[in-house]
Amino acid sequence: MLIRRPPPIRYSEVAPKSVYLNRRRFLAAAGLGALLPASAATKLEGIRKSPLSTTGEKVTPYEVTTTYNNFYEFGTDKAQPSKLAKDFRTRPWTITVEGAAAKPRTFDIDEVLKLAPPEERVYRMRCVEGWSIVVPWIGFPLKALLDRVEPTSKAQYVAFQTFYDRNQMPQGRFAGINLPYVEGLRMDEAMHPLAILSVGIYGEVLPNQNGAPVRLVVPWKYGFKSIKSIVRIRLVEKRPPTTWNISNPQEYGFYSNVNPQVDHPRWSQAKERRLGEFFKRETLMFNGYGEQVARLYAGLDLRKNY
C-alpha cells in the first residue's frame, strides 16, 4: 500500500521567533498577557506582586515543586504526575459554579483567567505527610469568582470537584481513594483573602502535575485541601463530603488546618521537612498564617475539629 506522507513542516512556514514574541508583547500590552493558554505560551505576563505574599522565606526550586507531587489521578508515587500528566488536556475546559447562587453558570477557563488581575502570592505549602515547600503562586482571590455568581444566604459551604477521566488518568484506578476528588471549605474560609485560585507558578502557566489549568490554594491548611484541576464548584448549605475524610475519617478531618499540636494518628505534626533542607523545622500553627486566619476558628475546639 502506498502511504503518501505529508511533507514535514518547514521552518520557513513556522512563525519566526520575532513574530511570536511580538504577538505576546501585543497581548501583554493589551493587558491580556496572563490569558495565553498553555499551548501558546508558558510565561505569564502582567503579574503584579501581592502584598499578601509571605516574606522572608527561600522559594523552593522549580524542579522540586514540579517533580514531587501528590496528584493520585496520575499515580501515587510523587515522581509519577510530572511524567504521566504531560499530555493531560487542559483545553477546552469549563468550571461550573452552581448551587445556592443568584447567577449560577458555567465559565470557560479563558474567562476565569480574566476574572481578576493576576498576582503573585508566595505561600508556604505544608503537606499532611510532614514536608513543606514555598511556592510563588500566580492567581487571584477565590472570592472574585464566587462573587460573580452572587451566593445566596443559603451558601454556607463551598464544594469543589476535580476533573476525572479514566482514559486520561488510568492510574486513578489504583489511587485507593474515591475519585473524582472532592474538597470543601466553609463560606468564610472560601471568601478569605488568602484563599486563592491559582493558574500559574514561578511566573509560568501552571504545569499539569501542579493542578492545571486552575487549582485552589489555601495556605493555612494541609496541602490536600488545595484541590487541583477544578471543574465544578457548588455552593451548599451543609458541610460537603471531602475525599480524604471519606477515605479515613479518623485521620483527616474537614478543617485540616495545619496544627503542630494535633498529631496525625500515624505520625507527629510538630515538625516538617522543608524540601531541600536537611534538618526538620518546627511546624507553625495555621502554617504561620494565624494572624490572618485564627479569628475564623475562634471558639472552635481544634482538637475535635481537626
Next chain:
Amino acid sequence: MQGWTSAKTIERPKTRSTRWVTPAKVVVFLLALAPVAALVWRGLAGRLGANPIEAVTHATGDWTLRLLLVTLAVTPLREVLRLPELIRFRRMLGLFAFFYGCLHLLTYVWLDQFFDWGSIVKDVAKRPFITAGFAGFVLLVPLAVTSTAGWIRRLGGRRWRLLHRLIYGTAALGVVHYWWLVKSDIRMPALYGAILTLLLAYRVVRR
C-alpha cells in the same frame, strides 16, 4: 554441609557437581550490595529526587523486605528445584536483610530524626507502624548474632532452628509496617503480603 540447620535434608544426586556454589555466592553477594551502591551513586550524583532522605528511607526499607522474602524463599526453592546447595546462600541473604534493616533504622534515627531521641521514643511507642517496624528489627537482632557456626553448635540444631523461626515474625511485621504506612494505595504492601503468605503456606502444606 549442615543439613540439620534446615527442616528437611534433601538427597543430592551423587553425580552432580557443586563447584558452582562458591562463584555463585560471590555473584549473589555483589548483587545484594547493588542497591546500596546505587543509592550511594545517586546520592553523589544528586539524583535522589526532591526528597532525598525519604528516597533513602524507602529504598532501604524496600530492600529489607525484599531480602527477607528472598531469604524465606530459599527453603521452598531448594526443595522445589531440588537444589539442596541453595541452603548455603541463606545465611548471607538473611544477613543482608539485617544489613538493609540496619541502614533503614539508621536513616530514620540519623537522617530523618537527627537523633531526636524524645521524638523517636514517642514515635516507637505511639505510632503503630513504627512500633511494628521497630519490633521486626528487634526480632532480627538475635538471628544476626547467632548466625555463626559457633552459635549453631552452642544452641544445638533444634533450639537454633526454633529461634530462627523469628524471621517469620520479622517478615510479617515488615509487611504490616509498610501496610500501615501507606495512605491509600496498598498495591505494594499487598504484593509483599501475598508473597509472604505463599512462602509461609508452603511450609504449612509441606508438613
